[in-house]
Amino acid sequence: MLEELSGLGPKTKQALERLGITSLEDLIEYYPYRYELIKR
Known part of the structure; x- marks a missing residue:
C-alpha cells in the first residue's frame, strides 16, 4: 500500500x-498518456 x-x-x-x-x-506501472517536452 501507499x-x-x-x-x-x-x-x-x-x-x-x-x-x-x-x-x-x-505506481510503478503508471504511464502518463502525454507529456511536455521543454527545450532550452
Missing part, C-alpha cells in the same frame, strides 16, 4: 488515488 512509502503526505496520497493509484505496483 502508506508504506516514506515521505508521502496525505495530499499526495489523495492525488495518486484520484489517478487510480492505490498500490506500489500501480
